[in-house]
Amino acid sequence: DHYDWGLRAIKSVLVVAGSLKRGDPGRPEDQVLMRALRDFNVPKIVTDDMPVFMGLIGDLFPALDVPRKRDMDFEKFVKQSVLDLKLQAEDNFVLK
Structure with missing residues (x-):
């Protein structure tokens, strides 16, 4: 029931986002960041917490799928x- 949202975890998400952006330079940055946050964190989140996490992603990136x-x-x-x-x-x- 513990998630690491410290600086090391944030840096890891930014590294993933940078890699995604270099792989697809034409993709808008908000899409790159949303995908990095989602794809990096989803494997760590237990099933019961998934709706809360996806709700947070939806709040940060409204109308972005x-x-x-x-x-x-x-x-x-x-x-x-x-x-x-x-x-x-x-x-x-x-x-x-």
């Missing part, structure tokens, strides 16, 4: 690995 970039080959590999371990490959787990 940036689709999550997905790597279908990687997702397929993760699903197969999970199944090999005799676990359930639920979408929420695979996307994290």
Whole structure:
């Protein structure tokens, strides 16, 4: 139930945002920052806290919807690995 929102975590988000911007220089900065915040933090957040986090993102970036970039080959590999371990490959787990 503890999340790290310190300077090191903020710096990590900014590094991710810089990488995303260099990878897609034409994308507006608000979209880059929103995606960096969302994609960097979502894997760390427990399911019960997800609506609160996404609500905060919505408050910071109203009317902005940036689709999550997905790597279908990687997702397929993760699903197969999970199944090999005799676990359930639920979408929420695979996307994290």
